Each structure stands twice: as structure tokens, then as C-alpha cells.
Amino acid sequence: MTYIPISPHERDDMLKTIGVKSLDDLFDAIPAKYRFPKLDLPRALTEMEAYAELSELAQANENVRGDLISFLGAGMYNHYIPSVIDHILRRGEFYTAYTPYQPEISQGTLQAIFEYQSLMSALTGMDVSNASHYDGATATAEAVSLAYAQFRGKRKKVIVSPTLHPQYRAVIRTYTQGMEITVEGDDQSLVSNLQSSNLQFSTDSLQSLISEDTCLLILQYPDFFGRVYDYTKLIEASHAKGALVCVVANPTALAMFKTPGEMGADIVVGDGQPLGIPMWYGGPSVGFFTTRKNYVHKMAGRLVGETVDNRGQRAYVLTLTAREQHIKRERATSNICTNQGLLALATAIYLSVLGKSGLKQVANLCYQKAHYAARELSKVKGYKVSSETFFHEFVLECPAPVAEINAHLLDEGILGGYDLSQDYPALKNQMLVAVTEMNSREDIDVFVKILSEVNHD
Amino acid sequence: MTNIASTTAASSAAGTPPLSAKVVEPTIFDLSSPGRIGVTMPASDVPETDSPPQHFLRLELPLPEVAEVDVVRHYMHLSKFNYSVDSGYYPLGSCTMKYNPKINEDTCRLPGFLFTHPLQPIETVQGNLALMYQLQEWLKEIAGFAGVTLQPAAGAHGEFTGVLMMRAYHKSRGDTQRTRMLIPDAAHGTNPASVGMMGMTVVTIPSDERGNVDLNALEAACDDTVVGMMLTNPNTLGLFDEHIERVIELVHGCGGLMYGDGANLNALLGIVRPGDLGFDLMHFNLHKTFSVPHGGGGPGVGPVGVAAHLVDFLPEPLVGILEEGEDGWSPVYGFVKPAKSIGRMKAFNGHFGGGFVRSFTYIAMHGPDGLKDIAQYAVLNANYLLAKLRDTYHVPFDRICMHEFVAEGQFEGSDVRALDIAKRLMDYNFHPPTNYFPLIVHEALMIEPTETENKDTLDAFADALIKIAEEAKSQPDLLHNAPSTTLFGRMDEVKAARELVLCCWLPEGYDLNA
Numbered sequence: 001m002t003y004i005p006i007s008p009h010e011r012d013d014m015l016k017t018i019g020v021k022s023l024d025d026l027f028d029a030i031p032a033k034y035r036f037p038k039l040d041l042p043r044a045l046t047e048m049e050a051y052a053e054l055s056e057l058a059q060a061n062e063n064v065r066g067d068l069i070s071f072l073g074a075g076m077y078n079h080y081i082p083s084v085i086d087h088i089l090r091r092g093e094f095y096t097a098y099t100p101y102q103p104e105i106s107q108g109t110l111q112a113i114f115e116y117q118s119l120m121s122a123l124t125g126m127d128v129s130n131a132s133h134y135d136g137a138t139a140t141a142e143a144v145s146l147a148y149a150q151f152r153g154k155r156k157k158v159i160v161s162p163t164l165h166p167q168y169r170a171v172i173r174t175y176t177q178g179m180e181i182t183v184e185g186d187d188q189s190l191v192s193n194l195q196s197s198n199l200q201f202s203t204d205s206l207q208s209l210i211s212e213d214t215c216l217l218i219l220q221y222p223d224f225f226g227r228v229y230d231y232t233k234l235i236e237a238s239h240a241k242g243a244l245v246c247v248v249a250n251p252t253a254l255a256m257f258k259t260p261g262e263m264g265a266d267i268v269v270g271d272g273q274p275l276g277i278p279m280w281y282g283g284p285s286v287g288f289f290t291t292r293k294n295y296v297h298k299m300a301g302r303l304v305g306e307t308v309d310n311r312g313q314r315a316y317v318l319t320l321t322a323r324e325q326h327i328k329r330e331r332a333t334s335n336i337c338t339n340q341g342l343l344a345l346a347t348a349i350y351l352s353v354l355g356k357s358g359l360k361q362v363a364n365l366c367y368q369k370a371h372y373a374a375r376e377l378s379k380v381k382g383y384k385v386s387s388e389t390f391f392h393e394f395v396l397e398c399p400a401p402v403a404e405i406n407a408h409l410l411d412e413g414i415l416g417g418y419d420l421s422q423d424y425p426a427l428k429n430q431m432l433v434a435v436t437e438m439n440s441r442e443d444i445d446v447f448v449k450i451l452s453e454v455n456h457d
Numbered sequence: 458m459t460n461i462a463s464t465t466a467a468s469s470a471a472g473t474p475p476l477s478a479k480v481v482e483p484t485i486f487d488l489s490s491p492g493r494i495g496v497t498m499p500a501s502d503v504p505e506t507d508s509p510p511q512h513f514l515r516l517e518l519p520l521p522e523v524a525e526v527d528v529v530r531h532y533m534h535l536s537k538f539n540y541s542v543d544s545g546y547y548p549l550g551s552c553t554m555k556y557n558p559k560i561n562e563d564t565c566r567l568p569g570f571l572f573t574h575p576l577q578p579i580e581t582v583q584g585n586l587a588l589m590y591q592l593q594e595w596l597k598e599i600a601g602f603a604g605v606t607l608q609p610a611a612g613a614h615g616e617f618t619g620v621l622m623m624r625a626y627h628k629s630r631g632d633t634q635r636t637r638m639l640i641p642d643a644a645h646g647t648n649p650a651s652v653g654m655m656g657m658t659v660v661t662i663p664s665d666e667r668g669n670v671d672l673n674a675l676e677a678a679c680d681d682t683v684v685g686m687m688l689t690n691p692n693t694l695g696l697f698d699e700h701i702e703r704v705i706e707l708v709h710g711c712g713g714l715m716y717g718d719g720a721n722l723n724a725l726l727g728i729v730r731p732g733d734l735g736f737d738l739m740h741f742n743l744h745k746t747f748s749v750p751h752g753g754g755g756p757g758v759g760p761v762g763v764a765a766h767l768v769d770f771l772p773e774p775l776v777g778i779l780e781e782g783e784d785g786w787s788p789v790y791g792f793v794k795p796a797k798s799i800g801r802m803k804a805f806n807g808h809f810g811g812g813f814v815r816s817f818t819y820i821a822m823h824g825p826d827g828l829k830d831i832a833q834y835a836v837l838n839a840n841y842l843l844a845k846l847r848d849t850y851h852v853p854f855d856r857i858c859m860h861e862f863v864a865e866g867q868f869e870g871s872d873v874r875a876l877d878i879a880k881r882l883m884d885y886n887f888h889p890p891t892n893y894f895p896l897i898v899h900e901a902l903m904i905e906p907t908e909t910e911n912k913d914t915l916d917a918f919a920d921a922l923i924k925i926a927e928e929a930k931s932q933p934d935l936l937h938n939a940p941s942t943t944l945f946g947r948m949d950e951v952k953a954a955r956e957l958v959l960c961c962w963l964p965e966g967y968d969l970n971a
Contacts, residue, residue, distance in 0.1 A: 256509075281810060358498060
């Protein structure tokens with residue numbers, strides 16, 4: 001199959017205009033001994049064959065909309081995606097356009113990003129949002145770069161809550177390998193403390209780490225275990241030492257709970273996947289990044305601002321580009337070039353079409369169903385649920401290793417929760433259970449019933 | 458929070474556009490009307506739980522209130538303000554704006570791909586893992602590498618991954634004095650920025666008069682403090698380096714590693730494998746070469762291929778075969794962690810749905826000969842345009858080009874600039890080429906036709922550029938004032954940067970001039 005719209009006759013005309021005899025003659029600059037390798041790839045498929053092959057691969061998976069009932073979250077969530085979103089995303093004008101470097105013919109993308117920025121600022125309670133990052137984890141790592149740059153490299157310590165998503169913590173460590181930054185807070189002793197203190201999150205232990213050398217404190221909200229804390233005092237304490245605070249937030253939770261902005265956070269980031277983006281086996285999603293206006297010049301990533309054109313029409317452009325790599329090159333705080341344009345658009349459409357009432361309904365359904373599940377599970381002998389305030393995810397203490405329980409659940413068509421012992425060895429038999437609006441009461445009852453059977457095994 | 462539209466006095470004082478500014482399309486906040494509903498969610502089917510304590514709660518959620526039809530029309534209007542590959546010719550140099558096959562849009566939305574969770578047990582996602590494994594293998598074969606990570610989210614992210622691996626490689630050998638990265642003056646800005654993130658020093662290597670790396674300058678820069686070299690080949694002038702083997706020999710000779718920026722891989726498919734030439738590692742841009750649509754600025758997809766000596770440093774996780782299949786059964790695929798991995802570059806498994814599935818579909822439909830056709834016709838189209846334009850526009854490095862070439866957008870005795878030419882092209886209903894890049898060409902116009910354009914389109918584009926060159930002499934104001942036929946004219950970029958209105962909302966008490 002080919003998408004090349006040139007006939008052999010036209011090709012020959014073109015070669016003549018160029019002044020060469022054959023297509024191969026265009027490649028004389030390439031060392032002869034390596035030229036035209038025979039690639040060992042399967043023969044080309046037609047569209048019909050390709051669709052069949054891809055369908056077969058897709059069907060080899062068990063998905064959470066037909067095959068499995070899911071109670072798995074841990075950073076990516078199964079939410080309902082209104083039909084209207086994909087209909088708009090499929091407009092070729094949106095998905096086959098490039099970065100809006102020519103604003104006269106890119107106002108669709110530019111205004112959509114401007115509205116995305118506005119919606120994210122409104123949701124997080126912050127002043128400004130950029131046009132997005134790759135995902136929640138890389139957005140968090142970029143917060144480190146912002147804070148490091150804000151203090152001109154003089155503050156070299158980043159404190160990370162042990163209840164920040166383990167993969168986010170891993171990404172921060174990868175990103176900071178070449179910087180003179182130390183990452184503290186999630187070392188083994190503190191992680192083990194979570195167990196000895198019955199998962200109690202100790203703000204004191206983090207607070208004691210904050211010093212004059214700290215550039216950033218990173219907290220998650222709700223935390224990786226699903227729990228909601230008011231971080232106001234911790235943020236104040238951090239500010240008292242001059243350090244900035246970044247809160248990694250679940251965007252759905254922000255429809256119900258006090259915003260990190262209200263608590264005084266300097267940077268609020270997170271993954272926008274719950275806002276209208278399919279899980280897609282992990283990506284692409286969108287990393288949102290919002291902050292106070294004071295830090296806008298240190299913020300990485302594209303930014304759209306309002307202006308007028310030469311006809312007096314309200315319009316939008318990429319602005320403050322002097323911060324970015326294509327101007328600043330090695331002096332840029334980040335090398336980021338692309339944003340997640342199409343996914344930011346999905347998020348903007350989701351927030352628009354759900355709007356004020358719809359997003360509250362989603363958050364409330366998540367909250368209600370998760371609490372129903374927790375209540376029912378806590379009645380089952382051998383299982384325990386902590387009594388702390390949580391949103392739509394909670395830790396379930398099980399009578400057996402989570403891997404064993406999950407294997408049994410899978411036999412019954414249920415995707416169990418996340419096995420916390422993978423990242424927190426001390427947290428044996430602890431399952432992180434996520435419940436969203438997609439789980440019916442019947443699903444939850446089946447889940448509870450099968451778990452109670454495990455206990456009796 | 459205050460809606461700008463409802464506080465006119467405050468907003469004009471704060472420096473938002475004058476109220477006389479015509480509004481072509483209201484924002485979604487402007488369209489909001491209290492009580493309108495877009496999507497209604499089902500009622501709860503579980504016994505009610507009390508709300509969380511009051512002090513935890515959010516009081517106001519300042520999102521728009523609009524109906525579904527409002528949303529559809531709003532975005533439909535906005536879509537019409539965009540130029541795109543589906544609507545016309547988009548010869549944006551270095552961006553490979555090829556036509557994206559529609560079948561990709563269907564395969565990537567198969568429910569088995571859309572609705573799988575990244576942390577599902579591997580036995581429930583063997584289809585996804587098989588696809589990722591196969592794509593790793595294909596990319597290895599196409600570019601001549603021993604290992605591939607699919608994880609990086611974009612080209613720049615791939616570069617960062619590569620630089621981290623280069624650093625880790627030298628460190629593992631005790632070669633810790635290596636802190637200088639050699640980068641040609643024609644390189645993309647992301648190259649030096651990736652190096653800057655690592656605290657390394659950039660050493661700029663000039664180009665020679667034929668657009669190759671200046672071998673003397675390179676030789677002088679090579680010593681035991683060199684991490685390696687980051688080279689885009691073909692480079693951003695669209696030229697294949699005529700001394701590529703010598704360049705690589707020099708870098709390897711001083712113990713450095715050779716990094717390939719795969720931005721221009723479209724020109725090399727089935728033509729030459731960077732790994733065979735001696736590149737130690739390279740990132741792919743699946744969104745350029747392998748038809749993942751650009752999405753108005755993303756997502757990108759930036760896998761990295763490496764030679765055998767770097768395989769152990771790849772980011773985790775990779776997809777591997779955990780158990781070989783026997784008697785016609787498929788193998789069992791799963792995740793593996795390389796021995797000296799630099800760690801994780803992002804959460805979860807990379808840009809699977811929007812990226813890997815589309816590129817897999819594309820490669821499967823091309824096969825070895827189809828891929829070679831892509832490169833050959835991309836190069837044919839570029840040289841055809843070059844042949845038609847070189848008498849009108851000065852091409853400073855004029856030899857057989859690869860998939861793109863760079864001309865100068867200026868004429869003797871005229872004050873017309875590349876920017877004016879770019880804007881005037883919009884009046885002819887073309888997207889302009891990249892301008893002002895690479896930095897080593899004055900008033901650069903960087904033209905990349907791609908293989909998916911026919912001869913008629915190329916002829917029309919060349920005719921338009923030739924006509925514009927005449928206009929530049931006879932009616933320069935036509936160019937200075939262009940575009941005039943588009944819905945929007947040139948922008949006041951200074952105003953945007955000075956006033957910094959970055960959202961439709963202003964928090965209460967927000968003072969933009971503070």
C-alpha cells in the first residue's frame with residue numbers, strides 16, 4: 001500500500017527536471033557500501049489486511065469495557081468519555097495541524113489551548129497554566145527544574161513525599177541525574193515508617209527535612225494511597241524556609257475538594273488523563289502544569305497569550321517564547337518542544353461539556369461508590385480499611401498477598417487493585433482499590449463477594 | 458474569581474484587549490450561561506455516604522455551563538481557523554508534515570487498545586505487548602540498532618534519554634572527565650537544551666562551505682573530555698554529510714559517542730541505516746517519519762535506538778520475551794529491566810495508543826520496499842522543487858539535497874524578508890515553510906515537501922513562490938502587509954508578551970501590572 005500520489009510518468013518528468021536518470025542517482029552522497037540495505041521486514045499489507053491484523057492484536061487483550069470489571073487506578077483511571085470529544089478530535093483541522101507557529105492560520109489550535117489554560121487554572125485555583133507537558137510525571141520533574149532555576153541553582157535539595165506516585169518519584173530521579181540536586185523524603189526508612197505507623201502520613205517527618213537549602217517540596221493530593229489532607233500548614237512551614245511547594249493533584253478530585261491553590265501551593269501539576277482521555281495502555285495523556293504568575297518566566301513549555309491582529313480582532317499567539325529551547329538553546333531551563341496538543345484539546349472539551357455540574361457529578365459518583373465499596377469491604381472478615389478521608393481510592397488490608405487475591409479475582413473477570421508491596425515492600429497484603437463512576441453497585445457487590453470467598457479459602 | 462466579560466472596567470484597566478477588538482469566536486467562558494448542561498451523569502446507585510468534612514471541600518467550581526451543541530459549534534468554528542495537512546500543502550521544513558493515513562485513526566481506537574490499563578497483569582495485555590515488541594524489532598531493523606526503547610514521549614525527550622545514556626555509559630567506565638558535547642551550528646535548539654539540562658558544556662562545530670561538518674574544527678575539538686557528538690544527518694540544510702564516516706571516526710577516536718538526531722529519518726528509510734554508519738544511538742520521531750499526526754503540537758513519540766554497547770543503559774521498562782512460544786504458540790511477552798538502566802523517563806508505558814499503534818499500522822502497510830519508496834519520493838520531491846526554485850531564490854548550499862532544502866528569503870535591493878514571503882504564501886493558500894532556521898542561513902526558508910504531495914501541487918507551490926519573488930520587486934507592500942486573504946492578519950506579539958493575558962479568568966484581586 002502506498003500514499004505516494006506520483007505516477008511513473010510524472011516521476012520521470014521530475015527526474016528530467018532535476019537532471020538525473022533515476023531515483024537511485026539522488027543518493028550518491030551516501031557511502032556506497034551501506035547504501036540501499038535490504039530490510040528484513042514483513043511484506044507490505046493492504047489496508048484490509050492491516051485492519052485485520054491490528055484487530056487481532058487488540059482482541060488478544062482483555063479490556064475494561066467488555067472483558068473485565070476494573071478496580072485498578074494508581075495514576076490512571078477508567079472514566080466515562082462523552083462521545084462528543086472524539087468527534088471533535090477527529091477533525092483533520094485539529095489533528096493534522098502542526099504547532100501553531102503561524103498564528104494567522106492557527107487560531108483554532110491557539111484559542112483551544114488558551115481555553116485549556118483557562119480551564120486548568122480555574123480547576124487548580126492557580127494563576128497560569130502552560131500548554132501542557134508529556135504526562136503528570138514529567139510535569140512534576142519540570143517543577144523541579146523550575147524551582148532549581150528560581151533559586152539559580154543555589155538551593156539544591158528537593159523533598160519528595162513518600163506518598164507521591166512511585167513512578168513519578170522514579171522520573172524525578174532520572175531527570176535530576178545530571179543536576180547537582182539531592183532528592184530526599186522518600187528513602188527507605190520513611191517509606192517503612194508508613195507501615196509502622198499504620199500508613200499514617202507524617203507531615204512532621206517531611207517538615208523536619210525542609211531547610212534553607214530546599215528549593216522544592218512535592219506532595220500528592222489526594223496522595224498515592226487516595227487520602228485527602230489539608231496541606232495548608234505544611235505549605236506555610238515550607239514557605240517559612242523559603243522553599244516552593246508543588247502539589248501533584250488528581251483533577252477529578254479538584255471538583256470536590258479544596259484546591260491546592262487555596263492551600264498556598266506555588267505549582268500544581270498532574271495528569272489530565274481522567275479528563276476525557278482513554279487509558280490507552282498508558283498514553284498518550286497530558287501533563288498539566290499551573291503556577292503563580294511570579295514564576296511564569298521560569299516555567300517551561302509553550303504558553304498562549306491573548307492579543308489582537310492588525311485588523312483589531314481578538315486573537316492568540318504563542319508568547320514568552322524567549323524562555324524556550326529554540327531561542328535560548330543550552331541556557332533554556334528545559335528542552336521541551338512539543339506539548340500534548342491534541343490531548344489538551346480533549347481535556348478542554350471534557351471540562352467544557354461536563355462543565356460546572358457534570359464534573360461535580362463525576363466527582364461525587366466516584367466518592368459515593370468508593371465509600372460504598374470501602375464500607376462493604378470493611379464488613380468482610382479479614383479485610384480492613386483505614387478511616388481517613390479519601391476520594392475514590394483507598395488502601396485495603398487483605399488477609400493474603402495481593403498477587404494471590406488478584407489472580408483469583410482475574411479468574412472471575414475482575415481486575416483487582418494495585419499491589420502496594422511492589423513499591424513499598426513493608427506494605428504486604430495491602431491493595432490500592434480505585435472506584436469510579438464506571439463501577440455499578442452490582443460490580444462492587446460482586447467484587448466484595450469474591451473477596452469474601454478468598455478469606456474463606 | 459471574576460469573569461472578564463462581566464467586569465469590563467476592570468479588564469480594560471488590567472490591559473486586556475480594547476473593547477473595540479472584534480471577537481471572531483467567543484471563548485467557551487463567554488458562551489457560558491448559568492444552568493445550561495452539557496452531559497448529565499447517571500444518578501448514584503449506592504446508599505449515600507456523608508460528604509467529607511466541610512473544611513476539606515471546594516466551594517466554587519468556576520467551569521463553563523454550556524450545552525453539547527454549544528460545544529460542538531464552538532470547536533467546529535475553531536477548527537475552521539486552522540490550516541492543516543488535511544486541508545492543504547504544508548511544506549514545513551524539519552517537521553515532515555506528510556499525509557497521515559486514515560486507517561491509523563481507526564486502528565488506534567480499537568477497544569482492546571483504548572481501554573487497557575497500563576498496570577494490568579501482562580497475561581491480559583499480550584496483544585499490546587506483542588505490538589510493542591514487534592515495533593521495537595522493526596525500528597531496530599530499520600535503523601540498524603541492537604536495542605530500542607519506546608518510552609520517550611517526543612523527540613526532545615528522546616534526546617534527553619540519549620544524553621542520559623551517554624553520561625551513564627562514560628560514568629560506568631570511570632570516564633568522568635567527559636563533559637563537553639559537540640553540536641554543529643545547524644542543529645535544532647533541543648540538542649543544546651538537552652545537554653544544558655545535564656550540566657554539560659556545548660561546543661559548537663561550524664559547517665563548511667558545502668554544508669558538511671567542518672572536519673578541521675571537529676578534529677581540533679576532539680579530546681578526552683568529549684562526551685560525544687549530536688548530529689542531525691541529513692542535517693537541517695537537508696544535506697547528507699559527505700564525510701560522515703570520517704566524522705564518526707574522529708568522534709569515536711577520542712572516545713566519544715555518536716548521537717543521531719532522527720528528525721530527518723524520512724530521507725533514509727531503506728536508503729542507509731544510521732547504525733551501519735557507526736551511530737551509537739539515535740532517537741526516532743514517530744510523529745514525523747511514521748505518520749503519527751502532529752495534533753496541533755503533540756503528542757510526539759520519540760523512541761531511542763542504541764548499539765549493543767549501550768543496550769544495558771536503556772530506560773526501564775523494555776518489552777521482552779519472557780518465555781519462547783512452542784509448537785506454534787505465541788511467546789509470552791512482558792517487561793524487562795536493563796542491567797544498568799538510567800531509570801524511568803515517564804510514567805507507564807509510553808505513548809502507546811496514539812503513537813505505537815499508528816506507527817505499527819504504518820510500517821506494516823509499507824514493508825521494506827514501501828519504506829524505501831517513502832524516502833526516494835521525499836527526496837525526489839525536494840530536489841524537484843529545488844530545481845524549479847534555485848534560479849529565483851538563492852540557495853547557499855546548493856547540491857543534491859535529501860528530503861528538504863534551505864533557500865534565502867531575501868532579494869538584493871529589497872527590504873522584503875523571509876517572514877514577508879512566508880506570510881504572503883498564506884494568501885496563495887499554502888502553509889509557509891519553516892523560517893529563520895537553521896540559524897546559519899540568512900532569512901532562511903526551509904522547505905520540506907514530503908513524499909505525499911503530487912507534481913501539480915509542487916508546481917503550484919513553485920509558481921506561487923516565483924510570483925511572490927516578482928511581487929517583492931514590483932509591489933513589496935503586498936508582502937509587508939500579508940496575509941490579507943486569511944481570516945486573521947498579523948499579530949501584535951509585543952502586546953501579548955507585555956500584557957500576558959494567559960487565561961480568560963482572572964483571580965480576584967489579580968493585578969497584572971504588579
